[in-house]
Amino acid sequence: MxxxxxASRLKLRFPAPIGALSVEQLWDLPIVTKTKNGTDLAGIARELNRRLKDGSDDDLPFLSTTTKKADNENQLAFDIVKYIVETKKAEAEKAAEVAANREKKQQILSLIAVKETEELGGKSLDDLRKLAAEL
Structure with a gap:
C-alpha cells in the first residue's frame, strides 16, 4: 500500500500551528515561510521528527506515552511530508530550468535578429530594392 x-485510510492529519491539516492541504504549503508564525512544511516536518524522537528515546519504555501505532502514524506522516518537500523542490528546479532555457532562447533570437539586420545593412541599394519588390 x-x-x-x-494516509487516506487512516484519515491522517498533520500538526500545524493553524490546526490539523489533511494531506491535500500540505500541497498548498510552502516548504519554508518567511513569517514567524507561518505554517510551512519544514515546521511540520520538525514537529513530526520531534514526536518520532520523543517516542523512541525513552529509557523506560513502559512509561512511554506513545504507542507503536502512534509511532507508525508519525513515521508515515513524516515520510509523506518528506515526499511532498522533495517533489516541490524537484518541480521548482524544473521550473527554474525551463525559465533559464526560455531566457537563453530569447537572447539567441535577439542575436539572430541583429545578425539579419547587419546582413541586410551590408547589401547594396539595388539588392535592397529587389528584396523590397519581392515582398
Whole structure:
C-alpha cells in the first residue's frame, strides 16, 4: 500500500500551528515561510521528527506515552511530508530550468535578429530594392 493510500485510510492529519491539516492541504504549503508564525512544511516536518524522537528515546519504555501505532502514524506522516518537500523542490528546479532555457532562447533570437539586420545593412541599394519588390 502506498503512502497516500495509507494516509487516506487512516484519515491522517498533520500538526500545524493553524490546526490539523489533511494531506491535500500540505500541497498548498510552502516548504519554508518567511513569517514567524507561518505554517510551512519544514515546521511540520520538525514537529513530526520531534514526536518520532520523543517516542523512541525513552529509557523506560513502559512509561512511554506513545504507542507503536502512534509511532507508525508519525513515521508515515513524516515520510509523506518528506515526499511532498522533495517533489516541490524537484518541480521548482524544473521550473527554474525551463525559465533559464526560455531566457537563453530569447537572447539567441535577439542575436539572430541583429545578425539579419547587419546582413541586410551590408547589401547594396539595388539588392535592397529587389528584396523590397519581392515582398
Amino acid at each position: 502506498d503512502l497516500f493510500e495509507k
